[in-house]
Structure formats: C-alpha cells, structure tokens
Amino acid sequence: MNVAIKAYKRKLDINNGRVDLSHGAGGRAMGQLIEGIFHKAFDNEWLRAGNDQSAFTVAAGRMVMTTDGYVVSPLFFPGGNIGTLAVHGTINDIAMAGAVPLYLSASFIIEEGFPLADLERIAESMGAASREAGVPIITGDTKVVERGKADGVFISTAGVGMVPAGLDLRSDAARPGDAVIVSGSIGDHGVTVMSKRENLEFDTDIVSDSAALHGLVATMVEASGQHIRLMRDPTRGGIAATLNEIAHQSKLGFHIDEEAIPLKPEVAAACEFLGLDPLNVANEGKLVVVVAPEGVEAVLAAMRAHPLGEEAALIGHAVADDHCFVQMATSFGGGRIVDWLSGEQLPRIC
Amino acid sequence: MNVAIKAYKRKLDINNGRVDLSHGAGGRAMGQLIEGIFHKAFDNEWLRAGNDQSAFTVAAGRMVMTTDGYVVSPLFFPGGNIGTLAVHGTINDIAMAGAVPLYLSASFIIEEGFPLADLERIAESMGAASREAGVPIITGDTKVVERGKADGVFISTAGVGMVPAGLDLRSDAARPGDAVIVSGSIGDHGVTVMSKRENLEFDTDIVSDSAALHGLVATMVEASGQHIRLMRDPTRGGIAATLNEIAHQSKLGFHIDEEAIPLKPEVAAACEFLGLDPLNVANEGKLVVVVAPEGVEAVLAAMRAHPLGEEAALIGHAVADDHCFVQMATSFGGGRIVDWLSGEQLPRIC
Structure with missing residues (x-):
C-alpha cells in the first residue's frame, strides 16, 4: 500500500462510486x-x-x-x-x-x-x-x-x-482424563449467516458471535497456563470437526455430554428448521480448550469472569480410544458417534 | 491447515479430479x-x-x-x-x-x-x-x-x-544527488503475461523475470548497506510508478536517461506492438535502488557480481524539485516527463 498522491483530479465518490x-x-x-x-x-x-x-x-x-x-x-x-x-x-x-x-x-x-x-x-x-x-x-x-x-x-x-515464555500448546497434547471446555453457546455465527442467506426471518434475533478471543485467552493463561493442553476455535465444521481433529492429533477419544453444551434455544430451533446439526455449525467467537484435571477449576473460573466466557461449560472428557471416536451422550439418554462431515454443509460461512 | 485424516474413502483423483x-x-x-x-x-x-x-x-x-x-x-x-x-x-x-x-x-x-x-x-x-x-x-x-x-x-x-541491525531504509530517504540503479532489463514480466493473454507469438521467446531478490539484496547490503537509501521492486505500474512514488515520498525529482535503462530488444518490440510503454510495464524480478553517491561504485559492483544483477545499470539521479517530476532524456535527444498512469493499462498482471 504505497503511493501518496495529492493532485489526482478524479475524486473518490464514495457515495455513488464503484471500484473499477x-x-x-x-x-x-x-x-x-x-x-x-x-x-x-x-x-x-x-x-x-x-x-x-x-x-x-x-x-x-x-x-x-x-x-x-x-x-x-x-x-x-x-x-x-x-x-x-x-x-x-x-x-x-x-x-x-x-x-x-x-x-x-x-x-x-x-x-x-x-x-x-x-x-x-x-x-x-x-x-x-x-x-x-x-x-x-x-x-x-x-x-x-x-x-x-x-x-x-x-x-x-x-x-x-x-x-508467553514457558507456554507451548500443541495439537497432540491432550491426554485421557483431560477436561473439554467450550467458552459459550455454539452455532450462533453459522446459523446467522445461513438465515440471512436463505432470507429467513426468525421471531428472535440471532446474531453472529464474531469476536476477538485473545483477551479471554490471556486471562485463562494467567489463571492456569501450565494446565492448558491446547485450544482451538471451532470455525468451519463446528465443534464436531474440532473435537475430531484433536482426537486424531492426540490419538485419543472424547466423551461429550450433549446437555452440557451451551446452545441458544433460537439457534437450536433455527438448526432444526434448516436441517443443520449445531455441532457442525461454524462459530467465530468461541473456543474449545482441553485442560488437565488439576487446572479445570481455575480455567473455568477465569473464563466465566470474562465477558466472552460467561457461559463457559465443561462438556466432556478425553478418553483412551484407539479409534479416536468422539462419542456423545444425548439428551434422550442414548449415545452417538459425533463425526465430521465428509462434504459440504455450509458453503462460504467465513 | 489442520486436520490429518487417514481413513477417508474417496481418494483424491489428481489426474482427473476437480475442486468442489x-x-x-x-x-x-x-x-x-x-x-x-x-x-x-x-x-x-x-x-x-x-x-x-x-x-x-x-x-x-x-x-x-x-x-x-x-x-x-x-x-x-x-x-x-x-x-x-x-x-x-x-x-x-x-x-x-x-x-x-x-x-x-x-x-x-x-x-x-x-x-x-x-x-x-x-x-x-x-x-x-x-x-x-x-x-x-x-x-x-x-x-x-x-x-x-x-x-x-x-x-x-x-x-x-x-x-539486519543498523539498517533502516525509508521511502522518504532519497536525497538530491543520489544515484538510481536498476538491477536489470525492464518489462519482461508484463510483456510475457500480456503476450500470453493476447495469444501473441513473437519470433523470440520472452519469459517472465519472476525471481526472489533477497540474495541479491543481501550482497548489496553487505557491500555498502550504509549508503543504500531505499529499494523498491517495480511491479504494477513499472519503474514509472516506482520512481514517481519515491519522488513524492522523498519530496524531490529524478532525471533519468532512457538510453541507460536496460531493455531487451524483443521486449521493446513487443511493447511497440502492444502499445505499451516499457516504463509502465510490471517487473517481478527487478529492483530499483537509490544510493548515496559514495556508495554507487560498491553497490553496482556487488549487483553485477550476482546472477540477478549482472545487467545492473545506473539510470539517473535524484534532483531537488518541488514538483516531484520524473524527467527523462530520451534516446532522440529530447526530454519528457515520465508520469504514472492514472488508469488501467495492464489488468491482472500479478
């Protein structure tokens, strides 16, 4: 972006002009x-x-x-x-x-x-x-x-x-017994964009969660950096893709509790209407953190004290699993494998 | 670029497949x-x-x-x-x-x-x-x-x-009396792309000069870093735009000698055919350097000793000029102002 020219005659008409x-x-x-x-x-x-x-x-x-x-x-x-x-x-x-x-x-x-x-x-x-x-x-x-x-x-x-000196988060650092925490409600961004694209009107206003998470992360690192194994922001592919990635990279599985996952009722309703699984829907202001057991309390407390982590929730644990499965106990008392999508669910969501 | 998945069934068919x-x-x-x-x-x-x-x-x-x-x-x-x-x-x-x-x-x-x-x-x-x-x-x-x-x-x-410690090149650092050196022939990249786009065939093969210049720069800095005022790679807009930018940023003018500017005969011919001024044509493996008088010899020698600077040439000097004009003595003995283009000459050249 160099160039500074003062004397160019054609003015930039921002109100009516177009890029040429x-x-x-x-x-x-x-x-x-x-x-x-x-x-x-x-x-x-x-x-x-x-x-x-x-x-x-x-x-x-x-x-x-x-x-x-x-x-x-x-x-x-x-x-x-x-x-x-x-x-x-x-x-x-x-x-x-x-x-x-x-x-x-x-x-x-x-x-x-x-x-x-x-x-x-x-x-x-x-x-x-x-x-x-x-x-x-x-x-x-x-x-x-x-x-x-x-x-x-x-x-x-x-x-x-x-x-920060001494911190070294790695994608293969999760260990069986570690806790999985999500910083807040899932699916808000993806559902907002899809609703807008499909011209859907919902009774309640859903807005994207798009936010910068470095402030939240700083408080977490300060509270218990030595116990944080790794963090990921679940964008494209949602938390389903994120958990599957971590599972494969750390060579273990996850047990997740559906009821523990924060989900806004209006996002749940929109997902049902649009035929989407909220676990696959993109987030742009949420993080998933894997924490060693001894750090869970401090990390959760630090997250909940920050505006972007008020609804932080412990949603499950890492388990030893050679198949690297992400399994979820559903709200109905059953269980299912949470897979990542093989194809395209939500094009151009970010 | 995370994700490492081994067991996905649909193979990537590189020979016949397409991105979906x-x-x-x-x-x-x-x-x-x-x-x-x-x-x-x-x-x-x-x-x-x-x-x-x-x-x-x-x-x-x-x-x-x-x-x-x-x-x-x-x-x-x-x-x-x-x-x-x-x-x-x-x-x-x-x-x-x-x-x-x-x-x-x-x-x-x-x-x-x-x-x-x-x-x-x-x-x-x-x-x-x-x-x-x-x-x-x-x-x-x-x-x-x-x-x-x-x-x-x-x-x-x-x-x-x-x-490197001690080096601080700035776009406003040129001073009247400084030398302007170009590292080699101009216009090769732009003319190559335009010829290809227009499906033109020339007798001789013109190829893009696309190259990484950091090796050349390192030898120049080693030879006489303290005398280098600034460098620019003349891409979009060619050396005409580059010299005008430097002139405005350093608040001075340039006197350039057309005959001193390295230009391949086949590029000159193609420019004439395409109606292009080689001074406006993009380069992707050339640099323009402004050097204090006492560093010219050392910088030129270092450039000419490097494969990417063999044809390096002193093409002119900075002069005091409140109008920040770039003036060129032409091959025919006349002179003209070298302006940057106000509009589009070569879309999508890089």
Missing part, C-alpha cells in the same frame, strides 16, 4: 483508493509510512504466524461483516496458540463494480475491530478483477503474535 | 486436499504439526511484515505461474526493506471446478520456489467458492523477515 480496474492498477487511482478508504479506516503510523512492507521491533522469543481467507456470503450479516470476521478470525488463530496477537496484514481482492460505499463500510468495521482488539493492520494489498471474476470482495488476513 | 465445495468445508475432503496437495508440495515440519498457526523462534530486533494478493491471468505463463509469483513477490517486498525473509503464509481462494492437476502444479511450483529461496511456507488456508464466483485460483501470501 484502475483501482488495482498500481497508478494514481489505486493510490487514491488506498488513501481514501483503507488508510483512513485503519489509520496508523505504519500505513502512513507508505512502504510495501511495515517494520516493528520484537523481543526474542517464540512467535506465531497464521493466515485465513474470507469469502463469507452474504458480506454483511447481523453481528458483523466480512471485515470484522477477517480481523477476529486471524486474531483468534493466533490466540489459540496462547499467543498475544501483535500485527495484522490484509489483502483485498475486489470485483470490478463493487460499491465504494460497501468497501468503506467493510474497511471501517475492520479498523474499528482492530483498534478494539489493539492489533493494528500494518500492511496490505489491493487487487481488482473483472466483473464476474470474483464475488464482491474477498479478504485474506495474516497475523503474527508472541507466545 | 466440500474441499473448502472444514471436513474430511478439505483435510485430504490439504494433505494430498499442499502439505506434500510445501513439505515442512510446521505444516506437519497441523495447527491453525505455526510457531518459530525469533531473535530480538526489527522485523518486517508484508502481504500481496495474486490474481494474474493467465495462471500459467512462460517463466512461471501464479504460485511462483506469490512466493517471489512477497519475498521481494520483504527484501526491499533490506530484510532477510524468514517465513511465508499462503491463503488460497479456489473456484469450484478448478482442476486438481493445475492446483498441484501451482502448489509444487510454490514449494520449489520457497525451497530454492530458503523461505518455507509455514501456515495456510483454503477456501472454495462456487463456480463463476472466482477465476480459477487467487493466492494471497504474507511474509515476515528480520532487518
């Missing part, structure tokens, strides 16, 4: 778009420096890096939009390593004809989300493709963070 | 695609760990971060493809800060129906380019959108690197 191919061409129009929308919305010293890369000082230690692409459809939904998702999701992937997120990058691929007003709205949401989280977007890129070669806008964010 | 929506759904098919194509092609310990983020140890110091989206059309062209471009381009943005690139991330947005064989070919090129550069792709993400909602595949890479 010149906005991705490396010339004056691109400079104007970047200045007028992205630099304004993200507003920080790094972007103002106008380089193709941004510099910052790090202390020696263990760093994490992550990236995610965002293609959610529709772009705007109750509780957020593609921009807030792109900020929260990448912060969360860093936080799941127990790390403190430091900086984000953002790459925009925009379809010709996309309204400048929508782009500004998305950029402003990203700026607000990144400021609220204290994680600035310090570098970026903008490309424009012809009409019909993309779908409005796609965003890829990357992020870096520092892991 | 299930490959982006967070379930088994996605795990299989990631394992069977990306992990195999990028092959490193970080991806094998199967986390949503990857960790590495850093020393204290100044770090840089960058990102770029790649939407080049066509995806394959003489001298490279979208994958090599995504690796080289992001490495180069890090190198332009004088930094040593360390790690890359890659986010793929794939159109439903994209041939798995093409995806594998792209991933393998990326793996080879990243190994050759010594900069591993340590984390990634895959999304799939419906047919007609993208154009084959888009890739966004991000990268981090460390700046």
Whole structure:
C-alpha cells in the first residue's frame, strides 16, 4: 500500500462510486483508493509510512504466524461483516496458540463494480475491530478483477503474535482424563449467516458471535497456563470437526455430554428448521480448550469472569480410544458417534 | 491447515479430479486436499504439526511484515505461474526493506471446478520456489467458492523477515544527488503475461523475470548497506510508478536517461506492438535502488557480481524539485516527463 498522491483530479465518490480496474492498477487511482478508504479506516503510523512492507521491533522469543481467507456470503450479516470476521478470525488463530496477537496484514481482492460505499463500510468495521482488539493492520494489498471474476470482495488476513515464555500448546497434547471446555453457546455465527442467506426471518434475533478471543485467552493463561493442553476455535465444521481433529492429533477419544453444551434455544430451533446439526455449525467467537484435571477449576473460573466466557461449560472428557471416536451422550439418554462431515454443509460461512 | 485424516474413502483423483465445495468445508475432503496437495508440495515440519498457526523462534530486533494478493491471468505463463509469483513477490517486498525473509503464509481462494492437476502444479511450483529461496511456507488456508464466483485460483501470501541491525531504509530517504540503479532489463514480466493473454507469438521467446531478490539484496547490503537509501521492486505500474512514488515520498525529482535503462530488444518490440510503454510495464524480478553517491561504485559492483544483477545499470539521479517530476532524456535527444498512469493499462498482471 504505497503511493501518496495529492493532485489526482478524479475524486473518490464514495457515495455513488464503484471500484473499477484502475483501482488495482498500481497508478494514481489505486493510490487514491488506498488513501481514501483503507488508510483512513485503519489509520496508523505504519500505513502512513507508505512502504510495501511495515517494520516493528520484537523481543526474542517464540512467535506465531497464521493466515485465513474470507469469502463469507452474504458480506454483511447481523453481528458483523466480512471485515470484522477477517480481523477476529486471524486474531483468534493466533490466540489459540496462547499467543498475544501483535500485527495484522490484509489483502483485498475486489470485483470490478463493487460499491465504494460497501468497501468503506467493510474497511471501517475492520479498523474499528482492530483498534478494539489493539492489533493494528500494518500492511496490505489491493487487487481488482473483472466483473464476474470474483464475488464482491474477498479478504485474506495474516497475523503474527508472541507466545508467553514457558507456554507451548500443541495439537497432540491432550491426554485421557483431560477436561473439554467450550467458552459459550455454539452455532450462533453459522446459523446467522445461513438465515440471512436463505432470507429467513426468525421471531428472535440471532446474531453472529464474531469476536476477538485473545483477551479471554490471556486471562485463562494467567489463571492456569501450565494446565492448558491446547485450544482451538471451532470455525468451519463446528465443534464436531474440532473435537475430531484433536482426537486424531492426540490419538485419543472424547466423551461429550450433549446437555452440557451451551446452545441458544433460537439457534437450536433455527438448526432444526434448516436441517443443520449445531455441532457442525461454524462459530467465530468461541473456543474449545482441553485442560488437565488439576487446572479445570481455575480455567473455568477465569473464563466465566470474562465477558466472552460467561457461559463457559465443561462438556466432556478425553478418553483412551484407539479409534479416536468422539462419542456423545444425548439428551434422550442414548449415545452417538459425533463425526465430521465428509462434504459440504455450509458453503462460504467465513 | 489442520486436520490429518487417514481413513477417508474417496481418494483424491489428481489426474482427473476437480475442486468442489466440500474441499473448502472444514471436513474430511478439505483435510485430504490439504494433505494430498499442499502439505506434500510445501513439505515442512510446521505444516506437519497441523495447527491453525505455526510457531518459530525469533531473535530480538526489527522485523518486517508484508502481504500481496495474486490474481494474474493467465495462471500459467512462460517463466512461471501464479504460485511462483506469490512466493517471489512477497519475498521481494520483504527484501526491499533490506530484510532477510524468514517465513511465508499462503491463503488460497479456489473456484469450484478448478482442476486438481493445475492446483498441484501451482502448489509444487510454490514449494520449489520457497525451497530454492530458503523461505518455507509455514501456515495456510483454503477456501472454495462456487463456480463463476472466482477465476480459477487467487493466492494471497504474507511474509515476515528480520532487518539486519543498523539498517533502516525509508521511502522518504532519497536525497538530491543520489544515484538510481536498476538491477536489470525492464518489462519482461508484463510483456510475457500480456503476450500470453493476447495469444501473441513473437519470433523470440520472452519469459517472465519472476525471481526472489533477497540474495541479491543481501550482497548489496553487505557491500555498502550504509549508503543504500531505499529499494523498491517495480511491479504494477513499472519503474514509472516506482520512481514517481519515491519522488513524492522523498519530496524531490529524478532525471533519468532512457538510453541507460536496460531493455531487451524483443521486449521493446513487443511493447511497440502492444502499445505499451516499457516504463509502465510490471517487473517481478527487478529492483530499483537509490544510493548515496559514495556508495554507487560498491553497490553496482556487488549487483553485477550476482546472477540477478549482472545487467545492473545506473539510470539517473535524484534532483531537488518541488514538483516531484520524473524527467527523462530520451534516446532522440529530447526530454519528457515520465508520469504514472492514472488508469488501467495492464489488468491482472500479478
């Protein structure tokens, strides 16, 4: 995002204008778009420096890096939009390593004809989300493709963070007997997006849970970091996919109690209507943490004391199981295997 | 890129298969695609760990971060493809800060129906380019959108690197009297892609100059780092845009000598045929460096001793100019202002 041009004659008409191919061409129009929308919305010293890369000082230690692409459809939904998702999701992937997120990058691929007003709205949401989280977007890129070669806008964010000394969470670290805790109600994000996409109206308002979880994670690590085995944010594929992944990576099984899993009645109702299993539905502001038995009390207490973990619940335990099955005791007193989906249930949910 | 699943029944048919929506759904098919194509092609310990983020140890110091989206059309062209471009381009943005690139991330947005064989070919090129550069792709993400909602595949890479102690290149650091050096012939990449797109056949083979420049940069910094003011890789917008950007950021002008600018005769001929000014055409393996007078000899010698800088040439000087004009003495003995393009000349060149 370099280029700072003052004297370009064609003004950026944000109210009525649309992105055209010149906005991705490396010339004056691109400079104007970047200045007028992205630099304004993200507003920080790094972007103002106008380089193709941004510099910052790090202390020696263990760093994490992550990236995610965002293609959610529709772009705007109750509780957020593609921009807030792109900020929260990448912060969360860093936080799941127990790390403190430091900086984000953002790459925009925009379809010709996309309204400048929508782009500004998305950029402003990203700026607000990144400021609220204290994680600035310090570098970026903008490309424009012809009409019909993309779908409005796609965003890829990357992020870096520092892991607190002594903490080393690993995907194969779960042990039989460990507790599984979820930070709050499941399925809110996926059901919100699906409802919006299908143009469904429900009696109650369901909103996406999209949120940055690093603050919650920091309190958990402070409370009992040495007992946290690993964390995951159950996005695509829901907690079913997350638990199955952990089971395979740690080579064990899980016993889960359906009644213990927080689920909003309106989300449950919408899932029934849409034919979805809430266990497979994406979350964007929830985490699953596997904790050694001696840390459960402290971690749960820390979570419940944080606004994003008030409804944290112990939902089950890891067990020795060569088949790596995730088994669930159902509300009706029976049991079933919780599998991940082999195919597509919810396209473009994030 | 988490998920490691062994027992999924539907095999990945790379020769005849196509990407479908299930490959982006967070379930088994996605795990299989990631394992069977990306992990195999990028092959490193970080991806094998199967986390949503990857960790590495850093020393204290100044770090840089960058990102770029790649939407080049066509995806394959003489001298490279979208994958090599995504690796080289992001490495180069890090190198332009004088930094040593360390790690890359890659986010793929794939159109439903994209041939798995093409995806594998792209991933393998990326793996080879990243190994050759010594900069591993340590984390990634895959999304799939419906047919007609993208154009084959888009890739966004991000990268981090460390700046050598004592080096601090800034876009406003150029001073009147500084020399402008370009590392080799201009326009090769843009003309290659345009020729391929227009299905033009030329007598001689023009190939993209796509290359990772961090090795060249390292020799330049070693030779005379204290005299290097700033570097830029002239991609979109060509050296015309790059020089105008530097002029505006450093608040001065440039006097450039057309005859001194390395330009292959076949590229010049193709530009004439296509109606392009080579100064506006994108490069993907060239750099422009602004050097204080006392460092010119050492920097030029170091560049010419490196395979990617053999044709390095001093093309002009910075001058005091409140208008920030880039002026060029032409081969015919006249002069002209070199402006950046206000609109679109070469869509989707990178």
